[in-house]
Amino acid sequence: MDFSYAHYMLTTEGNKIKETEGEPSAYQKVLAEALNMNRTRILAFRKKPPNPVDFFPPENSSTSVHSTKSKPQRHIPQKSERTLDAPDIVDDFYVNGLDWGGNNVVSIALGNRVYLWDASDKSTSELVTVDDEIGPVTSVSWAPDGQHLAIGLNNSEIQVWDSVSNRKVRTLIGCHSGRVGSLAWKNNHILTTGGMDGQIVNNDVGIPSHVVGTYRGHRLEVCGLKWSTSGQHLASGGNDNLVHIWDRSMASSNSPRQWLHRLEDHNAAVKAMSWCPFQSNLLATGGGEGDGTIKFWNSHTGACLNSVVTGSQVSALLWSKNDRELLSSHGSPENQLTLWKYPSMVKMAELTEHTSRVLHMAQSPNGCTVASAAADERLRFWNVFGIAKVPKPAASGRKSRPFSHLSLIR
Template sequence: MDAGSLNPFSKLRGRSRCPLQEQILQRINSKENLDRFIPNRSAMDYDYAHYMLTEGRKIKENQPVFSPARDAYRMQLAEALNMNRTRILAFKNKPPTPVELFPSDHTTSSVHPAKPSKPQRHIPQSSERTLDAPDLMDDFYLNLLDWGSSNVLAIALGNTVYLWDASDSSTSELVTIDDDNGPVTSVSWAPDGQHIAIGLNNSEVQLWDSASNRQLRTLRGCHRSRVGSMAWNSHILTTGGMDGMIVNNDVRIRSHVVKTYRGHRQEVCGLKWSASGQQLASGGNDNLVHIWDMSKASSNSPTQWIHRLEDHTSAVKALAWCPFQSNLLASGGGGGDRTIKFWNTHTGACLNSVDTGSQVCALLWNKNESELLSSHGFTQNQLILWKYPSMVKMAEIMGHTSRVLHMAQSPDGCTVASAAGDETLRFWNVFGAPEVAKPAPKVHQEPFSHLNRIR
């Protein structure tokens, strides 16, 4: 006899329920029992329930006469229907074994441990080092600080250019300009970290070899007044003057002026080449930002800008190309503007504008994280570290007591030097340490190999 033949109630499925079943179900679903457990019908055995409510009850109430055959049949029937159960209604399935979300120290979890989150970087609120910078000119339009690839910092104090070697903290004097030609109005290291350009108040530019402390040549005829901004693009030194002119100078040849850009009506106080060397950004006292294309600079005729950006309402000195997005430029406006703006230099579109509340003097991108550092003038003279692109303030660093006119970044991208009108030079470990030390780039000396023969 199979199990199916032992179940005389299997054919009752699909039949109408008896009055007692209907009464139970009505009581279960009635409003007066909403606060009670609701049975799980999918887990209920209706054959067993029907038997217990009908035949089972009759057996218990009638107490039939003892019969061995009947008892054997009931035992087989009870075994087939698993009648050793005591409950008719099933409320829920057995709950799963709970998982300990926070295991104790003595418990070993079989689940793979979660990857530890990156620890939050500590941003110091005080400078790592402070040096005196007497006679630093308190002039917003000049660029008097630069950090070269050889880890040497150059700063112009009045008529003198000093070099500070970060490897041993030694200081040396490079040159002192006479009063007729000075003061020094800008400094800029060449990509090799050995040669340096010095812009002067008399419109001239001097090229020096820092290793031998020797002047190599003087560039004349570029401008009619002081040279307040400079930027290198390989062997091309681009200079911006108070006359509104921008000039490309090829330092390898005698007739060094190879390209002229005309677009600014007032002093050019900001110049930055993109990392690719294909685009030049310029900012001026006329509140304008221009984007120029290197590929259109093949002749000596004045080059037309590819974008003329007119959204700023004050002088634009602070310019910074994003290191991880080639067509992204950040620009900062002076005291009448106080905003940092972000530009797509392929389209000329302004992507975002943030009101900083104070004069923007300089901008630097973090080379290792999506962060931007700005230095400010009136009224709080602070440094602000921003998270990009949300532009949430990560830190606001005080220390200078006058506007922070200049910033320069160490070759490894971690340390920032700031120079202010309070005549101090401060070093900040604001960008932290890079995750992986990057090897120093190979220096290509060829562009400057002919300087010794040109006077």
């Protein structure tokens, strides 16, 4: 405070001001002004104050100051929600004895038998028992219609069964000279088979002369087959450590090189493979013991986009249908299922209830639940991919019935 100025105002200028009755004295006004005591300005701003700026983020924050609030992390159960016995499961890395159909029924090969487990009513039934001369069952695969099941056998035959009537509708012979360990439906009538002879065969199950195309390129057993969602490209993996990407038009071509891409980066057999549901040209593959990597490929160019070391045999890969996540299953030492965030490949969870190597995985029709079968003779079910996203009903010009977007119970 300026005491000299205050003294001047009180003793000199203050004498010129006359007091007015009923109002504060001129002396009081001058004193208040001189002492800066105008209380009408306390905690009042002429303009809106600027927003405060945090120069240092909170200790537990990994985001920048101006970043939006992050999505809460989804809870991933560490325990399986259901466990079933799977006696006599074939402990063989190169076969594919588990599938989950669009009818919500799980099929599993147990020795010479194929069993069905209905996830809707939790019932179990035996579909078929094959003779010792042609068994064991080495592969199973549901057709897209969810009714027909293909069964590959140790004697090189393939059977097609109607699961509704429980009867065999077709036997395919002459495709292979050894066991059929991998199957993949392109659509409801084209079944692609992979054999120990290294051959890949397209079969039309609706015509007498069923062999309609052949892909040649593997030198040893074909142990992985997957058609892309569009049906344009086929991925195959073999015990020769090779991955091939084929175009559907190249089946039975006379060209010495039928494949679009031959991928030679793995150092062990390739059984695990999965096409990405949100990026059509992205293929994930996993190597067996001695390799233990997950690799990502651009199917258009054949380029390897990334390679991740897992530390153990990779037996199966499944993409989430709801989020950018990938699930892998493994052999020793942990025999675990590992959930990865894509594309960072940060581990989100490890599920470790199996006590022997995991052989197969299959995904429920809604994409949320995964079944895993292991050499410990257990079939486990995991709610690993969260809750299914319900699509919004399409806009319509006409007024719809109440609850028309829900399925009716008949």
